[in-house]
Amino acid sequence: MTVTxxxxxxxxxxxxxxxxxxxxxxxxxxxxxxxxxxxxLFVAPLILVVWMSLNRWPLLGGATFNAPDNxxxxxxxxxxxxxxxxxxxxxxxxxxxxxxxxxxLALLVQERRxxxxxxxxxxFLPGAVGFAAASLLFYGMLNNDFGPIDPMLRALGITxxxxxxxxxxxxxxxxxxxxxxxxxAGFNMLILLTGLQSIPVEVYEAARCDGATRRQIxxxxxxxxxxxxxxxxxxxxxxxxxxxxxxxFIFTNGGPDNSTVSMVMVIYRQAFFRFDLxxxxxxxAVLLVALxxxxxxxxxxxxxSP
Amino acid sequence: xxxxxxxxALAVLFLFPLVWSGWSSLADPGDYLxxxxxxxxxxxxxxxxxxxxxxxxxxxxxxxALGGYAFARFDFPGKNLLFLVTLAILMVPYAxxxxxxxxxxxxxxxxxxxxxxxxxxxxxxxxxxxxxxxxAFEAVPRELEExxxxxxxxxxxxxxxxxxxxxxxxxxxxxxxxxxASWNDFFAPLILLNDGADFTLPVAVVSMTxxxxxxxxxxxxxxxxxxxxxxxLILFVLLQRYYVRGFMSxxxxx
Numbered sequence: 001m002t003v004t005x006x007x008x009x010x011x012x013x014x015x016x017x018x019x020x021x022x023x024x025x026x027x028x029x030x031x032x033x034x035x036x037x038x039x040x041l042f043v044a045p046l047i048l049v050v051w052m053s054l055n056r057w058p059l060l061g062g063a064t065f066n067a068p069d070n071x072x073x074x075x076x077x078x079x080x081x082x083x084x085x086x087x088x089x090x091x092x093x094x095x096x097x098x099x100x101x102x103x104x105l106a107l108l109v110q111e112r113r114x115x116x117x118x119x120x121x122x123x124f125l126p127g128a129v130g131f132a133a134a135s136l137l138f139y140g141m142l143n144n145d146f147g148p149i150d151p152m153l154r155a156l157g158i159t160x161x162x163x164x165x166x167x168x169x170x171x172x173x174x175x176x177x178x179x180x181x182x183x184x185a186g187f188n189m190l191i192l193l194t195g196l197q198s199i200p201v202e203v204y205e206a207a208r209c210d211g212a213t214r215r216q217i218x219x220x221x222x223x224x225x226x227x228x229x230x231x232x233x234x235x236x237x238x239x240x241x242x243x244x245x246x247x248x249f250i251f252t253n254g255g256p257d258n259s260t261v262s263m264v265m266v267i268y269r270q271a272f273f274r275f276d277l278x279x280x281x282x283x284x285a286v287l288l289v290a291l292x293x294x295x296x297x298x299x300x301x302x303x304x305s306p
Numbered sequence: 307x308x309x310x311x312x313x314x315a316l317a318v319l320f321l322f323p324l325v326w327s328g329w330s331s332l333a334d335p336g337d338y339l340x341x342x343x344x345x346x347x348x349x350x351x352x353x354x355x356x357x358x359x360x361x362x363x364x365x366x367x368x369x370x371a372l373g374g375y376a377f378a379r380f381d382f383p384g385k386n387l388l389f390l391v392t393l394a395i396l397m398v399p400y401a402x403x404x405x406x407x408x409x410x411x412x413x414x415x416x417x418x419x420x421x422x423x424x425x426x427x428x429x430x431x432x433x434x435x436x437x438x439x440x441x442a443f444e445a446v447p448r449e450l451e452e453x454x455x456x457x458x459x460x461x462x463x464x465x466x467x468x469x470x471x472x473x474x475x476x477x478x479x480x481x482x483x484x485x486x487a488s489w490n491d492f493f494a495p496l497i498l499l500n501d502g503a504d505f506t507l508p509v510a511v512v513s514m515t516x517x518x519x520x521x522x523x524x525x526x527x528x529x530x531x532x533x534x535x536x537x538x539l540i541l542f543v544l545l546q547r548y549y550v551r552g553f554m555s556x557x558x559x560x
Contacts, residue, residue: 024382028382034370034436037425038391038432041425041429043391044406045410049402052405052409057409123317126323128535129538132490132511133534136531140527140528141327146330249492268496292397292398295397
């Protein structure tokens, strides 16, 4: 009897015997915790975010239906409009630089030679540190009085006065991107490295036999075969950058003059500085729909690539 | 030779911030365990973080091991739908459902609670964990399970005694990433915890930098950074194999 129970699924006919119904119940029993967590903590908040966005919903106190005011207000929300522009700019610059640096690093550590394992680890190690911790690290390191960078630059004669690392909008963006490159370059390098290593050695050998130069090999073989991996890296970088929060909240605190406020930061401020959960929910819903749409497009593009 | 000069320079560039942080965190060891603002030590916040991470890791392991087994070995109504909805968690940006989660945890009496926060982390870990564990169980030969059942084990006993051993690498990977996510995350505890005494390390240390009165203790700040970073760096060195395996199957987003 016990042996029958373990018969592979799919072998039974239309009339399910009683042990089969029991097996269905067992399956549900094992899946029940998953269903509970997903239902209560994922599906319910998804519905709730829509409902909240249709209500005047203060941080404290009762909610009143006011649709579509929260959505109408988004058009007048200057902080959010500016944040959309800033976040897009940040996303483009970060993605371009991060991909270039990661590709450079991956090509440098691609070949097996003595010591290359150490270099790979060294480049990846910042990626093992949490992003909040990394942001705090840079907050201290680029401090004019406490950090080591300012004295070093002065000793080298590069600057004569304190550098405004987060004092002007452009410098704040530059410093944040440096932080992001430091933290994520090694991680992206590792993604590209797996792609590089999946290119068969024979392909390179054949190209070399045909007299291809290093440059030709890179442009005609490496880059095209690496396309799916590069696409994956771009998707991760774009999605991550559009949702940027930690680096701006911790490192620049949105400053100076709200010049580095990201979209997610506006949601946070709407909820906990302006005590307007309904407005924050409307902003969340808009961002959610936009990013899901973007994800769908990106997945289609990724699937189409060879 | 030029190769090694370039590489060494790059390695110094990447390692310098970590080395500097470690060094300056020890520059004034007298204050190492005291945080001026709350009058409580880093140890308190580290303990909060350990508690949240422990609940997250345990919860993720239990839920995904049971669920992975269900998806690998059983056929039940709604199976495909549940799997799709779970994977859809990856499609939805995490930051956009934290506001409703904040309200929802209030309804459940879990606002401002380490348990509520940990359950949210379990949910965010589930797509990766469930996918990982389903594949792990599918890779176990059915004969192993059948042998146990023939020997008279009940299904759950077979699951516990035989199968869980067979999928141990999967469990380690899932546990590792559940730990890293819950230990390092900043946004979720920032929103879901209100009371300073309950703060996890990232929120507690960040609030050191944002207070408007008094000077920021930069040595203490880097001590906080090191307390956050060291467990992750040690785990990376010890579990490198699982690390790479995990994020190649999509553990880290963004």
